[in-house]
Structure formats: structure tokens, C-alpha cells
Amino acid sequence: MVVRGLTISAHGGLDEVQFRDDLPEPALQAPTDVRVRVQAVALNHLDLFVLAGLPGVTIVPPWVVAADAVGVVDEVGSAAVGVRVGDTVVVNPGISDRTCRYCREGDHPLCIHFGILGEHQPGTAAEYVVVPAFNVRSIPATTPVEQAAAFGLVTITAWRMLVTRARLQAGERVLIWGIGGGVATAALQICKLVGAEVWVTSSSDEKLERARALGADHVLNHRTADVARELRAATGKAGVDVVVDNVGAATWKQSMGALGRRGRLVTCGGTSGPIVETDVRRLFWNQISILGSTMGNDTEFDAIVGHLREGRLLPPVDRVYPIEQGREAYARLERGEQFGKIVLRVGQADGQAVGQSDSRAVGP
Numbered sequence: 001m002v003v004r005g006l007t008i009s010a011h012g013g014l015d016e017v018q019f020r021d022d023l024p025e026p027a028l029q030a031p032t033d034v035r036v037r038v039q040a041v042a043l044n045h046l047d048l049f050v051l052a053g054l055p056g057v058t059i060v061p062p063w064v065v066a067a068d069a070v071g072v073v074d075e076v077g078s079a080a081v082g083v084r085v086g087d088t089v090v091v092n093p094g095i096s097d098r099t100c101r102y103c104r105e106g107d108h109p110l111c112i113h114f115g116i117l118g119e120h121q122p123g124t125a126a127e128y129v130v131v132p133a134f135n136v137r138s139i140p141a142t143t144p145v146e147q148a149a150a151f152g153l154v155t156i157t158a159w160r161m162l163v164t165r166a167r168l169q170a171g172e173r174v175l176i177w178g179i180g181g182g183v184a185t186a187a188l189q190i191c192k193l194v195g196a197e198v199w200v201t202s203s204s205d206e207k208l209e210r211a212r213a214l215g216a217d218h219v220l221n222h223r224t225a226d227v228a229r230e231l232r233a234a235t236g237k238a239g240v241d242v243v244v245d246n247v248g249a250a251t252w253k254q255s256m257g258a259l260g261r262r263g264r265l266v267t268c269g270g271t272s273g274p275i276v277e278t279d280v281r282r283l284f285w286n287q288i289s290i291l292g293s294t295m296g297n298d299t300e301f302d303a304i305v306g307h308l309r310e311g312r313l314l315p316p317v318d319r320v321y322p323i324e325q326g327r328e329a330y331a332r333l334e335r336g337e338q339f340g341k342i343v344l345r346v347g348q349a350d351g352q353a354v355g356q357s358d359s360r361a362v363g364p
């Protein structure tokens with residue numbers, strides 16, 4: 001049997017993104033694997049990096065793209081536990097070997113063989129994907145398909161950043177750069193779940209309005225506002241407790257300036273450039289912590305899926321495309337027009353909550 005999927009066959013521009021209907025049907029690789037009949041997948045900024053090419057990452061054409069997925073389990077390996085054929089599942093895209101020191105300590109994203117679906121291993125944007133059973137969790141079949149597809153990567157990333165790394169507490173103040181992006185938007189939802197007071201920034205007033213609807217307490221257009229100065233003024237010079245900065249070079253100085261005493265700057269990327277400048281005087285005098293974070297472990301995945309099951313963390317969906325139009329979905333992501341996640345429909349929905357791509361949906 002052949003299957004349909006979205007692939008790249010070389011690094012480059014959008015022309016390399018190709019829908020195909022002649023891909024081999026994937027089979028279980030290990031007794032701990034499960035196979036998922038995919039209903040929908042979501043794109044992440046990572047997919048643009050993979051398309052352009054990343055140092056040390058080799059793709060084997062035709063390379064199936066994408067990290068996130070929701071679907072129904074159709075085959076379970078003899079040693080796979082916790083999941084049954086017919087379960088609707090969401091996928092944690094971070095793959096670890098389960099044997100190294102960090103895995104044994106439950107710190108899976110630090111695995112010495114860590115990889116992400118679509119980057120280090122074939123991705124999810126096909127009719128079937130094979131993943132370790134450790135990487136799936138069952139969810140109610142009534143969960144909106146597109147929001148479940150959009151959930152995994154950004155939510156686990158933002159959860160580890162805020163809850164595990166920054167140890168965010170109720171009542172603390174948080175600054176989130178670039179609202180509308182997947183991690184930033186998930187971070188906003190998690191902040192509101194925890195009970196924090198949140199400032200968000202964007203260069204788009206329209207995105208700022210959308211963020212207010214998702215619970216942002218304060219909004220700043222970073223094209224016109226001096227973010228650090230305005231934050232200090234608004235907080236009686238105290239500054240914020242936590243900054244979520246995935247922008248890097250362009251925002252780092254402002255992030256440091258916005259932080260108050262005991263502040264925590266947490267980052268999972270640097271989309272504007274990786275090299276930043278830090279004034280150590282601010283760092284030691286205010287006893288600031290700079291925290292790196294990547295993806296999440298099993299405990300964090302369980303925590304976020306618990307919130308998904310209860311409908312408390314449902315990512316906003318920007319737009320839904322059929323997988324055949326995957327290239328157009330990539331183009332929208334590349335233009336940065338989206339607020340929330342861009343989703344691709346792969347298969348039929350088995351009578352599930354089809355078409356519930358309500359982009360206004362909120363968590364708490």
C-alpha cells in the first residue's frame with residue numbers, strides 16, 4: 001500500500017514542499033512502537049528551519065515533514081504499554097532513547113540521542129506515522145481534531161519553560177514577546193492557567209487585540225513602544241518576574257531591562273539571531289536567572305494532556321488546509337501572518353468534531 005503525505009526532497013524554498021501519494025506505508029520498528037492513522041498535523045516554525053536546512057541534520061528524500069499530530073492508533077507493538085488500538089491520541093514530538101543517564105532521571109529532552117519528529121526522524125504529515133508508545137497519550141474522541149493536532153510541540157515547550165524552568169507562581173508578572181507565534185500563545189494560556197499577570201508584545205495591533213481575547217492583561221506594540229521602559233513605569237519600577245524570549249538578538253537587551261529582582265529570562269530559541277549581549281551588572285545585582293529550555297519530559301506531557309482532556313488548554317487555530325495544499329500552509333507560516341497554529345487535515349475524522357477550528361477558542 002502507498003500513502004499520502006507532505007514531503008521535502010531537498011533543502012531550499014517553498015518549491016521543495018511537495019504533496020505525494022506514493023509514499024511507503026510505515027511499519028513498526030520496535031516492539032515498543034505504535035502506529036497512528038493520522039487525522040491532522042500542525043506546522044511549527046521548526047518546519048521552516050528544516051526546510052531551509054539545519055547544521056548536522058540530514059534528511060532522506062522523500063522526507064515527511066511536521067512534528068505534531070493527532071490520530072487513531074491502528075497497530076500496537078507487543079511491548080507497547082498504555083495505549084490500545086482505536087485510541088485517539090496526541091503525539092509528543094520529542095523522541096528519546098529511554099536508556100541514557102538523562103532519560104533514566106526522567107529528563108528526556110536532555111537525552112544524548114534526543115530528536116524531534118520531522119527534523120531528526122521522519123515527520124507526522126502522512127496518513128500513518130510510527131512512534132514509540134511513550135510518545136502518545138489518549139484523549140477523548142470529542143476533543144476538536146484541529147486543536148489537538150496543534151497542541152503538542154508548542155504546549156509542552158511553553159509548559160517546561162514556565163512551570164518547570166521558571167517556576168512561575170500565581171500573581172507573578174510575565175512578559176511574552178511576539179504573541180501570535182505558537183510557543184508565545186501557549187505561554188499566554190499557561191500563564192493565565194497559573195494565575196499570572198501577563199504583558200504581551202507584537203508588531204501587529206490586530207494580533208494584540210486577539211491576545212486580549214485570550215486573556216492578556218496588557219499589550220505593547222514593540223514597533224512603537226520602548227518595552228522595558230514602559231514595563232518598569234507600569235510596575236512602579238519593579239519590572240516583571242519572568243520574560244519568555246524566543247526572539248534572541250533583537251529583544252534580549254529589552255528583556256533584561258524589563259526584568260526585576262529575582263527575574264527569570266527563559267528562552268527556547270532565537271528567531272532574530274542567536275548571539276546576545278548581557279550586562280552582567282544587571283544580572284548579578286538583581287540576581288537574575290537566564291534559563292534555557294527545550295521540549296518536555298513524560299511528566300510534563302502528562303500534565304499538559306490532562307489540561308487538554310479537560311478543555312483547559314486548547315490552542316487557537318489560525319487556519320486549516322487540506323494536506324494537498326501544504327505548500328500554501330508553509331507560505332502563510334513563512335509570512336508570519338498567523339495568530340495561533342496552522343493545521344493540515346490528513347485523513348477522515350471518524351465522525352469526530354470535524355470543522356471545529358474555532359480560532360477564538362480559549363483555555364481557562
Ligand SMILES: [Zn+2]
Binds near residue numbers: 096097099101104110
Ligand atoms: Zn536518553
